[in-house]
Amino acid sequence: MYGLNFIDLIVIFTYFLAIIGIGIWSSRRIKSQEDYLLGGRKFGKLIQTFASFGQATSADGPVGVATTTFKNGAAGIWSALLMVFSTPLFWITSPWLRRMRTTTMGDFYEERYGSKKMAAVYAIIGSIGMMGLVSVGYTAMNKTIMAITPKVEKDFTRQERYEYNLALELNQLESKDYNQLDSQQKERLTELRQLKPESVFSYINEYWLVWIVCLIVLIYSVLGGLEAAFYTDMLQGFFIIMLSIILIPFAWWKIKLLYGTSENESALNILHDKLPESFFEIFGAPTLIDFTWYFILVASVVAGITVVTQPNQLVTNAAAKDEYSARFGFVAGSFMKRFCTILWGVLGLAAVLLYSGKVQNSDLVWGYATHDLLGSLKIGLVGVMITSMMAALMSTASTLMLTVSGLLLHNVYKPLVAEKSEQHYVWASRILGASFLVGGAIVATQFDSILEILKFIWEFFVIFAAAFWLGLKWRRANRQGAWASILVTLAVFYLLPVIMPYINPAMRTNKQLLLKTQPEPVERVYVARGMDVTERNKEIGDWNTQNISGATVSNRPDSLKVGDKFTKTFNLPQKSIFWSKDPSINENGVMTARGYFFPELILIQKLGFQLQYQPYALNETIRMIIRLLFPFLLLIVVSLLTKPQNDKQTLEFFIKMRTRVRGFGNEVDHQDVQNAIKNQEATKGFLLFPNSSFEIYKWNRQDVVGFFISIGIVFVVLATLFLAVKMGG
Incomplete structure (x- = not known):
């Protein structure tokens, strides 16, 4: 049924029953909003670790890394490993989030800046961002499960067969050296790249798949709240780890079967013998030349600063019973994802050798590998993989659903509908969370590109970065400065770039705004491997065919054998400078910009900088x-030009932030805060600069040891990456 065996269907059905059962069991323990939204703030290190791992690892993780590695080699792993450099920062920030003692991140803006409206704005904008994030997981899961259940050619519709033939033609042109193509072939290659034809079609309707998974998440999360979400994260965490490992030994076995020449030859040796040398370049690979050291550095800083401001980060940390459980769980779960990321990349490299020429849409490679490597065994492993992929999505979706339901309940609904019972608010929260999941499913059915959505969300929370960080660390930051940074950043970088092209459509056809980068061809010298020789022989054969008909436009390629040194030219694509997407030709034959524009780059160009001659990176x-800097500078300037915010609520907020959460229960913690408020001067001993307006906390032994151990683990992750990529070479 649907390309699956009966045992696979049993595995999937059993998994669904298990997590629904957890939801029903957890629902009987919910007595209050805090129970529903934060699980009673009672979770220890183990649960927190898997909660962090689960909410950070959605279905887009393995699919995205395998995709970029399949297309670009080992350097593609950086698409998901950039955050490794900012992970030690979470050891410091996680206790801050637990120490806030709020239900949602929106509550922080209300307490710190004394503005319910600011909390509501954060809740609405944050919910939109989270909806985009969960839609990425839906999309990635869709593509993978569709590839696991592929149609055979005899079942193709006429349209599917036509598209399949276009995909084969595109793959044939892509495999050739660009310099060996004639002008007609180059034009055809450009045309087919824009069409992006599919080569894999599924028996399963992708829209139905989205709604089925949405329904399952709704049942256990809406019923059981965060407790159900966190306990299922434990189960789903094991499935995600299984997902990361299960395909690799089967891929290596098949590589040895197809390409091995002796029993002692390992799959890793074969990979290095067969794949081009460029596929093992971790830094500066020609196909990902934009991943320069300075781009990786700045991207890591931006991600580290903005991730902490996302609403789901507070929920994950706020559910811990104490600060140590929060910080240990969050950092340990994050590092678990980093190591899994390397495993996803290892599979991507194996897939290059096994499936080059067979899979046109690289987003489908994970699912194609599952079908090819596990399907013939008929022992339920395909069902395990589908279950694991759904688990990766569900663990993220459930946490995001509860995050958003808490945001909208506390910061939008309750101010409008006040003085209702606890049960009323719990049910209101369930309805709001359900609406969020349905909205994410609708978004997922409208878009195809995973990377576009991810990149937008990644930078989206820079809107709140200054108000969050300076609100915590600089007492001089006030309500006026926070409003200025939030609203102006939102308007300048997000609203105007989307709205202006509709008000002034001529912007999209303005030649000055259609400028693209002008990258020079990149030449690299490599030692020929098996795949290089195969490609060169094919190029020579094509040249001979063209020569017979008198259509050759270049010299005959030199013969190549394994071990020879040769020069390969990479023709890098031109990229739009001022728009989020590359332009296309409209129905009138006019080049037209797509996406939203970048006002900051337009300004820099106007100041005289020739960005078209600079690297895209x-x-x-x-x-x-x-x-990143704009909202910080704006908040500082406006705050200094307006009156300080020295009211009682703001002062008590900072005293609360200086009071550690010891983990002895809510009553003891409440008493600790009240004692600190009564002895305000004593809390200044917690500060590094007590006579300034900066809230810089002194580090204790736990802070120092944990932070430097985290830095050490970063180096272990990088060493593991180099070992995984270079081993066998």
Whole structure:
């Protein structure tokens, strides 16, 4: 049925029953909003670790890394490993989030700045961002499960067969050296790249799949709240780890079967013998030349600063019973994802050798590998993989659903509908969370690109970065400065770039705004491997065919054998400078910009900088720096020009933040805060600069040891990456 065996269906059905059962069991323990939204703040290190791992690892993780590695080699792993450099920061920030003692991140803006409206704005904008994030997981899961259940050619519709043939033609042109193509072939290659034809079609309707998974998450999360979500994260965490490992030994076995020449030859040796040398370049790979050291550095800083401001980060940390459980669980779960990321990349490299030429849409490679490597065994492993992929999505979706339901309940609904019973608010929260999941499912059915959505969300929370960080660390930051940074950043970088092209459509056809980067061809010298020789022989055969008909436009390629040194030219694509997407030709034959524009880069160009002659990585780095610094500078200037915010509520907020959460229960913790408020001067001993307006806390032994151990683990992750990529070479 649907390309699956009966045992696979049993595995999937059993998994669904288990997590629904957890939801029903947890629902009987819910007595209050805090029970529903934060699980009673009672979770220890183990649960917190898997909660952090689960909410950080959605279905887009393995699919995205395998995709970029399949297309670009080992350097593609950086698409998900950039955050490794900012992970030690979470050891410091996680206790802050637990120490806030709020239900939602929106509550922080209300307490710190004394503004319910600011909390409501955060709740609405944050919910939109989270909806985009969960839609990415839906989309990734869709593509994978569709590839696991592929149609055979005899079942193709006429349209599917036509598209399949276009995909084969595109793959044939892509495999050739660009310099060996004639002008007609180059034009055809450009045309087919824009069409993006599919080569894999499924028996399963992708829209039905989204709604089925949405329904399952609704049942156990709406009933059981965060407790159900966190306990299922434990179960789903094991499935995600299984997902990360299960395909690799089967892929290596098949590589040895197809390409091995002796029993002692390992799959890793074969990979290095067969794949081009460029596929094992971790830094500066020609196909990902934009991943420069400065781009990686700035992207890591931006991600580290903005991730902490996301609403789901507070929920994950606030559910811990104490600060140590929060910080240990969050950092340990994050590092678990980093190591799994490397495993996803290892599979991507194996897939290059096994499936080059067979899979046109690289988003489908994980599902295709599952079908090819596990399907013939008929022992339920395909069902385990589908279950694991759904688990990766569900663990994230459930946490995000409860995050958003808490945001909208506390910061939008309750101010409008006050003085209702606890049960009323619990049910209101369930309805709001259900609406969020349905909205995410609708978004997922409207978009195809995973990377586009991810990149937008990644930078989206820079809107609140200054108000969050300076609100915590600088007492001089006030309500006026926070409003200025939030509203102006939102308007300048997000609203105007989307609205202006509709008000002034001529912007999209303005030649000055359609400029693209002008990258020079990249030449690299490599030692020929098996795949290089195969490609060169194919190029020579094509040249001979063209020569017979008198259609050759270049010299005959030199013969190549394994071990020879040769020069390969990479023709890097031109990229739009001022728009989020590359332009296309409209129905009138006019080149037209797509997406939203980047006002900061337009301004820099107007000041005399010729961005078209700069590397795309440099333009993107400059853009990220401006987008990050702008709200901070604006908040500082406006706060200094207006009156300080020294009211009682603000003062008590900072005293609360200086009071550690010891983990002896809510009553003891409440008494600790009240004692600190009564002895305000004593709390200044917690500060590094007590006579300034900065809230910089002194580090204790736990802070120092944990932070430097985290830095050490970063180096272990990087060493593991190098070992995984270079081993066998």
